[in-house]
Amino acid sequence: MIKAILIFNNHGKPRLSKFYEHYNEDTEQQIIRETFHLVSKRDENVCNFLEGGMLIGGSDYKLIYRHYATLYFVFCVDSSESELGILDLIQVFVETLDKCFENVCELDLIFHVDKVHNILAEMVMGGMVLETNMNEIITQVDAQNKMEKSEVSLTLFDIYS
């Protein structure tokens, strides 16, 4: 199970937080801060796994992260997930974002966090991996965006008719 997915930048500013278990807002912020603190002090050339976050999980949980330019993508998972599998999943996630936003950068995530959530929802559902095939994910995301667009134009149509 995935317990939480966090994206924050090099200064620890949260860009996306998705918790699959309930914490109150203060605890969530504390977790984000702690995770940033743990992850940011690690060198670029050390391994991508980290144990010992105090707040989230416990001995059974690991932080698995990747660092892309200005952003950290951190997954907190338990032992039922394959470590390398999750690393691949992060890669798929980022590539999907790249396709959907056309050359994704931090600004896209800042202004369209809702869209990032929608993309993530097609990959991970309730803490479990739903889909790993990038094409399938993009198809579904596009179809939903199309629906949204048609609804918007319908509304406009309503107004002006």
Added chain:
Amino acid sequence: MALKIVKGSIDRMFDKNLQDLVRGIRNHKEDEAKYISTCIDEIKQELKQDNIAVKANAVCKLTYLQMLGYDVSWAAFNIVEVMSSSKFTYKRIGYLAASQCFHESTDVIMLTTNQIRKDLSSPNQYDTGVALTGLSCFVTPDLARDLANDIMTLMSHTKPYIRKKAVLIMYKVFLKYPESLRPAFPRLKEKLEDPDPGVQSAAVNVICELARRNPKNYLSLAPLFFKLMTSSTNNWVLIKIIKLFGALTPLEPRLGKKLIEPLTNLIHSTSAMSLLYECVNTVIAVLISLSSGMPNHSASIQVMKYLGLLAMSKILKTHPKSVQSHKDLILQCLDDKDESIRLRALDLLYGMVSKKNLMEIVKKLMLHVDKAEGTTYRDELLTKIIDICSQSNYQYITNFEWYISILVELTRLEGTRHGHLIASQMLDVAIRVKAIRVFAVAQMATLLDNAHLLTGNVQRKGICEVLYAAAWICGEFSEHLDNPTQTLEAMLRPKVATLPGHIQAVYVQNAAKLFATVLKSQEGNTDSTAAQETSQLMIDRLPLFVQSANLEVQERASCILQLVKYIQKLQQKDVEIAEEVIALFAGELNPVAPKAQKKVPVPEGLDLDAWINEPPSESESEDEQPRAIFAKEEPKHSRPRHTEVDEKELAKRREARKQEQANNPFYIKSSPSSQKVYQEAPGVEHIPVVQIDLSVPLKVPGLPMSDQYVKLEEERRQKDRADKKKKEKKKRKEKRSGRGKRHDSGPESEEDITPAHMVDIVTEEMPENALPSDDDDKDPNDPHKALDIDLDKPLADSEKLPVRSHRAAEVLKSPAQDGDAESAASQEPKKKSSKEKREKKKDKDRDRKVRVTCLQHYSPPPSPANHTCLILSSTSRISNTISPSTLWVFDDKKSSKHKKKKQKKEKEEKEKKKKKKHHHHHHHSDGGGEESVQNGTVEEEEPLPVSRDGPDQVNDIQGNLQDGSQVVVSVIFENKCDSFLKSMEFNVLDSLNSKLQRPEGSGPHDGLTVPFQLPPGVSNEARFVFTMQSIITPQKLKGTLTFIVKDSSTHEKLDFKLHFTCTSYLISTPCYSDAFAKLLESGDLKCSSVKLEGVVMPFHHLLARICFRHHFSVVERIDSCASMYSRSIQDHHVCLLVKTSGQTVSIDAKCDEPTLLGNVLDEIKQTFSQC
């Protein structure tokens, strides 16, 4: 209306959207909090508007603010509104917001059940998808129970997109509602072979998650998974399956052999590193195969190093030998700059130590401790060293002197948090290893002597815990001390007063023990001045502790001070008192196993719940008992007055005490086995103890010396070997002919290493007859425990998912499930009522309250799953509360006799979401108290005027309508007083229309006996059946409950009223708008209307109130106009059209029964006239 929409859209253009909000926050870096608070105010304004687009935009912004750490739970209701929008765009925003901030205790969740159900059955697959995704984040036990069946249907949806989501969410449903696992499992299994790989993967995912916790239940799926493993090409699925096999193989060893071939195939063929790793992990191959199979670049080396160590820790569990050969490699990893890798390596070391390499490994670790000054890693190292040494009852330690000196060395660490850990180790070793005590005491004495080194600065605070152990050991085993006087002096230094209180207390107590020892040694001398000097020392120094602010220290010190003063007096008279003083501390302390108390078996014939004496009445217990205790015990506690007790006398007493203990059933005796240890162990004297040159270890502590033991150990082992050789040579000489060659050249095996000390590790004591049990460690709170369910048993008929609503039953049309719904439905109220009981317990501290709560439960024949319930309480007021999702009605009344009312208001914010419909005042209108509603329960408490001793009762009545005319009312009687209640009789005065069903042969006015008695604080449930002729008018039934309070043996009577409102016969039934239109067109409905003036509440609140209180469901809502529908238990259709303009609400209603309609409208009017 069109104008309004246009206006709304124009408004919207001026509203901030999410991007504007983000931009604004970025532009207000200095006063971000202030800016956001103005934004939140704007959002609040936007949420008040009727335009759903504006609301959705506001909710979208709230979702962003939630991520920044702002609490947005206040908007929960608006989120539900946006969720229920018919437009996908808004629905998605609503569900996203819900998934981010809803959780089990969000109260509006129960309002979402029908909406989610509607979305799940939506013709648009993305509506369903969005609902499933949202639900996966906030599913509650109630939602899981209500929706399990709908989701199960979706598992066979035509679209794979829906199927895979439905399959995946089932895991969450199982967690929240374990009863669903067995009925749903066959279909889940089916999905393993779904044609769509995504669905397949989801099913594998769910089953792996389930099997991880309870693997044995899933062994039967092994062949299926085996097939999948050879056929699937999806790496993700393969990884999951391989991980699953890893969990299954230990349970079924035959699997291992079968797996080898496909696994090796995969290892050779796959290019995915992740899959390779998992294969290797599962196959439990060694590190070498890993490193050979991986490409060489540096980041990946770190990754593989970590994973390799992880894999090795798994191998270690089964094949420790093969890992031990990599010891050097692992020790190297300790030097790695990456902390994750170092910690993993430490973990591994823990598992690999043996008698042979323990000293070496710990030596290496000690070096690291020195290097890692001042980091948390060092603390980790310290705990690991202690863990490694103490694991499995010190089984790897051959030389405890070495271990003690390691512990002493560890005390040099500055700023560690683990002082208490070291201290407890010292105590443990000193107590349990008899042979080491001499050495330990000597070391501890030096520690105490140099205590100033440990307490010198603030940073060392944690470590001074060690002094606690040192002082205790020196005191307890003071007979082994070389120079007790010096130690005594060290313990009484003024500096000690700066230590924490609990340590000082130990100091004082053990100073007394030492004092006793010193006295004894000095009394033998002819010169008595030495002894008196010691007493004087005590008398001089102890006042320091008497002044301590710590109570414990103070108390002990003043006791001992007086004792010493007395002793000094006797000394001046030349009386020999050493023996008696020693007797104060005589007796040996044995270690007791932590679980010992729990394991004491209950002797036959002993009933722990029975009273030994009948509990005395309160007045007695206060003044009589204590006196009796003191009178009895006084002689025992008095100090021994005969000072000239001789040795014989003492021995006799000790013998007598032992005898007494042996016969005393309450004294935990040492088990026979541990007694054996004491008796049969040849005693400390007979142990071949290596002579220790005390000059060597007794350097100033703080200098490393454990190394010497490593050398010593080496020498000893060599000597041993040499001895053996000699012996063997001798043997050979003696038996030249020789039977065969014995070779001693090979590496020494584990058994060859003889411990330096014959160490008797005293086993911890356990009570006799203690049963070995392994259930001690299980965590009862583990949510996965509930899922430990046998899945291979065929499904019983009763194990079907509950079908709750009419619609679900209509959609399904499955006859089997209809049949079961009844049983499912009958389970539910029980759950509810237990919840209510829990709530009531909160108020239990209130004395003398009467509450008759009545829950009625109707279930009409075609799909008997809806229920309503009434809570009745013996009050003069009646109110109904109905929640749209649960359909519970609560009625309560107050009998007019009662004068004072105490009512508790709980959680007011909940109140606004639940509305009262009507509120009748009977008899007198003295019921002016307010009322609070919480989770659909009406709480009322008041003093009971009926009886002096005050038997309290709570009666929950729940009813179940089997057909159109029968109601089953189940009453929960809760005795809240502290007397026993018996002979309860329940009677209701029948009316023309409704009758209490009585057993055949009894008269129409006979009461029904409640088939149980009630001890204090106990509750129980009884059921009564009512027959109803007509349901078109509301009814009140008067009733009485008679009972006998045991001690007074008089009949007590409790009056109550059951109120059946017309509303309570309605069942919220969802209705599609087209069916609704047809119904209105059909023309056989009568019309009626009502106008409500002065209603000042938002329209959605108004609707929610009607839904909640009067069991309607909204069919359609267009701005300030809504159509609603409900159905009675006798199949009357009730349709409403609610319109609002300003403060006027007009309700046009149609129904095929005008009387019923009139009454329902009256009740609605009543609800709103009260607010």
